[in-house]
Amino acid sequence: MPLLRSVSALVLAMAVGCGSVLAVSAEEASPFTEAQRKGIEAIIKDYLVKNPEVLQEAIAEGEKRQLETQRLAQSAALKESREALLNSPNDVVAGNPSGDVTMVEFFDYNCGYCRKALSDVQALIKADPKLRVVIKDFPVLGPESVEASQAAVAVKQQLKGDKLFEYHQKLLETKGRVNGARAIEVAKTFGVDVAKLQKDMAGPEVKAVLTENRALGDKLGLSGTPAFVIGDEIIPGAVGVEPIRKTITDVRQCGHASC
Numbered sequence: 001m002p003l004l005r006s007v008s009a010l011v012l013a014m015a016v017g018c019g020s021v022l023a024v025s026a027e028e029a030s031p032f033t034e035a036q037r038k039g040i041e042a043i044i045k046d047y048l049v050k051n052p053e054v055l056q057e058a059i060a061e062g063e064k065r066q067l068e069t070q071r072l073a074q075s076a077a078l079k080e081s082r083e084a085l086l087n088s089p090n091d092v093v094a095g096n097p098s099g100d101v102t103m104v105e106f107f108d109y110n111c112g113y114c115r116k117a118l119s120d121v122q123a124l125i126k127a128d129p130k131l132r133v134v135i136k137d138f139p140v141l142g143p144e145s146v147e148a149s150q151a152a153v154a155v156k157q158q159l160k161g162d163k164l165f166e167y168h169q170k171l172l173e174t175k176g177r178v179n180g181a182r183a184i185e186v187a188k189t190f191g192v193d194v195a196k197l198q199k200d201m202a203g204p205e206v207k208a209v210l211t212e213n214r215a216l217g218d219k220l221g222l223s224g225t226p227a228f229v230i231g232d233e234i235i236p237g238a239v240g241v242e243p244i245r246k247t248i249t250d251v252r253q254c255g256h257a258s259c
Helices: 002-018 034-050 052-080 082-087 112-127 143-157 162-172 180-188 194-201 204-219 241-254
Strands: 092-095 101-107 131-137 227-230 233-236
Touching: 034 052, 052 082, 082 101, 082 204, 092 112, 092 162, 101 112, 101 241, 112 131, 112 162, 112 241, 131 143, 131 204, 143 162, 143 180, 143 194, 143 204, 162 180, 180 194, 194 204, 227 241, 233 241
Parallel strands: 101 131
Antiparallel strands: 092 131, 101 227, 227 233
């Protein structure tokens, strides 16, 4: 019972520190015998069974500390990765390229929640002429997603400006699984050179972009898609328009995700 042993160790340490359980040397505590250890564990187990709220409080506190540790790590990662997040030349930029607030979205073309969130992104862009949106391919749902992202990154070498975001929307709106072949079919409707696109998909530039995005997502602790980064906050999941709009408003007003 690892949890019980962990609690046992904590209680023993507290007891030794207070000098209330066993007499210990001023320099070093004597090791417990196996019989002593089992006896102490039995006492602790009996106490926890009779007072389960103590264990519940300990678990809740542990989770709270873990979340705070994660928050601090993400905050540091956001500061260190600011330039790569906002100004990578490899990303698709939608909305106002000179906007005063940037929203970064990590997505996967086969993510149902990303498809759902597309209408939120479109609504935010339409309603906020000062919003800048950065789109980052983050294929986490298998080889087909990787192929789709390879095509989407490679097509940037032929499509420019609004056409890139149009392509992104068209591909994300595709019904069913999206793979490389489907991404190429959609690209054809935009008049791209298919032979060049296929060559570019296998090139080192595309691989470097996806590797960079993967490393960035891992550094930020992203566990799925979509994930939005606005100011100093990471918003996981398709949360809807209003929570994102509020965060954008707060960043615009005070420079932080929560004023």
